[in-house]
Amino acid sequence: MSGKAIDYKVILKRDGQTQYHRMPEWLPPHLIPIDGRSDDDLWAYVQKIAEEINFFDAGTLAASGNWKDFFAQNYASLQTLVDKKAVPPHLALLLSFLKLYNEPRHLINHITKRHLDFYYNEVLLLKKNPPVSDKAHVVFELKKNSGNTxxxxxxxxxAGKDDTKKELFYTLTHDIVVNPSKVTGMRSVFVD
Known part of the structure; x- marks a missing residue:
């Protein structure tokens, strides 16, 4: 069970048929990306793997260390070099690859959504319904000694404010005359 507190006032105000609570917060496919690494994470990965790759001396063709010295800067200092347009060629090549890698990363991270869209739209041939605005039943009460309005x-x-602090408005669907009458009792008749 999640650690979030349940606001029972909101639940009691709802009639259970509104669209607000239908989509569980953990269900949207973009919340768990397949490759959720940032550019900083990718740079840290390059630094780690550079320690594992042997560097071969061109003269002797023997392994003489690794590639970690080529990628010693942290990502923040590398960005200052990019801003100054003073990036060494080997880092510029790697940075251009990492920048190009953003496109396939974006595609792979959205494959779940594209799969669901394909399944619902192409396989099941479901069509999206147009949005339906909320409806509310409103009780009007006149001030004392007021006539029909x-x-x-x-x-x-x-109607107050929503979760994003935006004001909510409802519009009357037909003319209504509000009068001071009240229901004082309800009776039923049983006929045998």
Missing amino acids: LLKKGSRLL
């Missing part, structure tokens, strides 16, 4: 179709009602 007409509320026109299209009148906007302020």
Whole structure:
């Protein structure tokens, strides 16, 4: 069970049919990328693997160390060299490869979404429904000693704020006359 507290007030306000709570937060495919490494992580990987690759001397053709000295800078200092346009050629070649690698990384990280889109759209031939706005039942109460009041179709009602602090509005779908009458009791008749 997650460590998040459940806000029961929100649950009790909902009728259970709104679209807000339908998608579980762990379900979107972009949350767990296949290759989630950043450029900094890739640079650290290059530094680690450079220690494992032998460097061969051109004159003797014998292994004489490894490649770690070529990639000794950290990624932040490398970015300052890029900003100054003073990157050594061997690092410029590697950086251009890493920059080009972003495209296949993006494609592989979105393969789950593309697979789901293909499955639902091409295999099952499902079509996306247009968005449906929320509906609410509203109870109006007049001030004391007020007469009948007409509320026109299209009148906007302020409904508070959503999770992103954006104000929510509902619009009346038809004209309504609000009057001071109240239901004082309900009865049923049983006929045998």
